[in-house]
Amino acid sequence: MNWFLLSMVSVIALAISNLLQRVLMRNEKSNVVAYSLVFQLTCVALIGLFAFTRGFVMPPIQEMWFNFVLITVLYAAGTLFLFRALQDVEASEVTVITSSRALWTIAVALIFLGESFDLTKTIGVALVLGSIALVSFKRETARFNKSIFYALGSAFCYGVGFANDTFILRQSDALSYAALAFLLPGLFILAIKPKVLVEMKSLLTTSILLKMVLLGLFYSTSAITIYFAYQQGGTASQLAPINQSVVILTVLLAAIFLGERSQLLRKFAGAIIATAGVLLLG
Numbered sequence: 001m002n003w004f005l006l007s008m009v010s011v012i013a014l015a016i017s018n019l020l021q022r023v024l025m026r027n028e029k030s031n032v033v034a035y036s037l038v039f040q041l042t043c044v045a046l047i048g049l050f051a052f053t054r055g056f057v058m059p060p061i062q063e064m065w066f067n068f069v070l071i072t073v074l075y076a077a078g079t080l081f082l083f084r085a086l087q088d089v090e091a092s093e094v095t096v097i098t099s100s101r102a103l104w105t106i107a108v109a110l111i112f113l114g115e116s117f118d119l120t121k122t123i124g125v126a127l128v129l130g131s132i133a134l135v136s137f138k139r140e141t142a143r144f145n146k147s148i149f150y151a152l153g154s155a156f157c158y159g160v161g162f163a164n165d166t167f168i169l170r171q172s173d174a175l176s177y178a179a180l181a182f183l184l185p186g187l188f189i190l191a192i193k194p195k196v197l198v199e200m201k202s203l204l205t206t207s208i209l210l211k212m213v214l215l216g217l218f219y220s221t222s223a224i225t226i227y228f229a230y231q232q233g234g235t236a237s238q239l240a241p242i243n244q245s246v247v248i249l250t251v252l253l254a255a256i257f258l259g260e261r262s263q264l265l266r267k268f269a270g271a272i273i274a275t276a277g278v279l280l281l282g
Helices: 003-025 032-054 065-085 091-098 101-112 119-136 146-169 174-192 196-203 206-231 236-244 246-257 264-281
Strands: none
Touching: 003 032, 003 065, 003 091, 003 206, 003 236, 003 246, 032 065, 032 174, 032 196, 032 206, 065 091, 065 146, 065 174, 091 119, 091 146, 091 246, 091 264, 101 119, 101 146, 101 264, 119 264, 146 174, 174 196, 174 206, 206 236, 236 246, 236 264, 246 264
């Protein structure tokens, strides 16, 4: 399979995982910590198995211990924030809002890597912020829903975490690192709330566990296929616009399969604006 088809599989798998996350979390009684832990460990099992079949190479944890502490905390918090946001906010809106993670990645690059910030990136920032305002601000309430801030918190954690990934991946095998990037946050979530193991017994029914496995499968497939797309010759400039199309695809699929059709024109406009903004930031 060539890089283009692999990248398309990655986008479709990620969009489906966005919908599954919303299906799991739209019940306000859903246990955010339990679901986050199961999600992390399911992805560990799937990506880890794939990494070991290809030859697992232990990343340099001792030499880069601070970076690994960062991914542990940031990705644990990012997952918890994301699942909490999805209890109250539609998948289509959350996907647009979390596209702002690119802003935090750029901010880290500016501060720590000395990268330049030009007019194009300024326009990109304005577009991303505008898309968030467009899909988040509710005229009927004249305020932002508090769960919007959970989505923004998730974007911050994932954005800074992604920037941190670039440091680690300079010295690590991508698949081997991906397995640890799911394992360590999962262990951290378990460490801060060990009672979640007891709570999981009553919360995770066969039906929910099946959905969690499907979520982990699609999310892991997205991660693995984009890795192979790079290996098969896809460049960052080619893959970036394709990957960002997940925002528009999620809005479309959410409207079809989850019935998220309220303010649909506003959501599509926000998705297109966010996509354009992130591409300008690239």
